Amino acid sequence: MSTPRIAFIGAGNMAASLIGGLRAKGVDAERIVASDPGAEQRAKVSAEHGIQVLGDNAEAVKDADIVVLSIKPQVMKAVCQALAPSLQPGQLVVSIAAGITCASLAAWLGPRPIVRCMPNTPALVGQGASGLFANAEVSATQRQQAGELLAAVGIALWLDDEKLIDAVTAVSGSGPAYFFLLMEAMTAAGEKLGLPRETAEQLTLQTALGAARMAVSSDVDAAELRRRVTSPNGTTEAAIKTFQAGGFEALVQQALNAADRRSAELAEQLGQ
Structure with missing residues (x-):
């Protein structure tokens, strides 16, 4: 796959599964960085996957082409609003948080390319099924990169209507x-x-x-x-x-x- 620089905000189980999938596909550890508030989780993910894991979200996204939001939906607004000043124009944001729309993300982060994803837990063993929706700002190259990111842990299927994310949640998410x-x-x-x-x-x-x-x-x-x-x-x-x-x-x-x-x-x- 192409090798953009990818920053994961949040290094929990789903992020770790995506990182592991990317590494298994041959993506160099130098192309991946993550951030997480927990020192123990930072050490664990860094040791398992050989990547840099930081405690500072702003530092993690500094040179990224893709920013993956892999945090709990309940803290998404606060994290996005704090992160917004550190994002660069044109950086692709990929959200794997359930229930957060592209419109909400754009309101908190400012207008930008956004891909919303609904993965499921079998991604943890490389057998995931994800539905993806891209807003109008996402380029063809970014769309391909987001698809390859989720395909690293299973299948990734594109949707033409964001409202269908709810149906994906009902079928494969749950x-x-x-x-x-x-x-x-x-x-x-x-x-x-x-x-x-x-x-x-x-x-x-x-x-x-x-x-x-x-x-x-x-x-x-x-x-x-x-x-x-x-x-x-x-x-x-x-x-x-x-x-x-x-x-x-x-x-x-x-x-x-x-x-x-x-x-x-x-x-x-x-x-x-």
């Missing part, structure tokens, strides 16, 4: 928890059927992993894969019919609608 919930339920059900808990858990996790890998590598969609596994009058059909009789699809839609609405509400609250 999505890992839905699968974890199903894993919990399947493990508990297997245990009640007589399996040792460890056995039920191992079978559940490996089945989830295998199904995901099949779906990713297949040339057909999930519905067709499900049909191929579901023999008429067989055990799988009995289970699927039970799911559907309980309103499974409608419940999933209701859940994602709730997450979408809450994402929009948080954006409104946090952007004030």
Whole structure:
């Protein structure tokens, strides 16, 4: 990938995963700098990834081409307002904070190129899924650089409408928890059927992993894969019919609608 100089404001888990992904892709440590208020976290990230980690945000962004805001949404306004005088015209700002719109960021930082991202926690193991939106000030080169940044830890998909970030949050941002919930339920059900808990858990996790890998590598969609596994009058059909009789699809839609609405509400609250 191209090698802009990247500054991370905040060096928590998500920032560290992005830094690790960039380093694994061959980006030189000299091209990456981070800042964090915690001395212990600074030492940890510096030791793990071989980069400079500072305690001063203004110092970190001084020579950066890309500034990645990887801090909690609740402190974003204060951090941005303090950082604004130190930013240079044309520096690309990439925000990975949930619920903070480009308009809010521009109000706090001044008009500038801004990319808003919604990653998810599997980025921590290099299997993330991110939705990205760029404002009108972002150049084609900057757009490519932001995409490569997020692609270092998974897939990065561009959106034409910023409002769709709420839908991305509902599907993939919150999505890992839905699968974890199903894993919990399947493990508990297997245990009640007589399996040792460890056995039920191992079978559940490996089945989830295998199904995901099949779906990713297949040339057909999930519905067709499900049909191929579901023999008429067989055990799988009995289970699927039970799911559907309980309103499974409608419940999933209701859940994602709730997450979408809450994402929009948080954006409104946090952007004030």
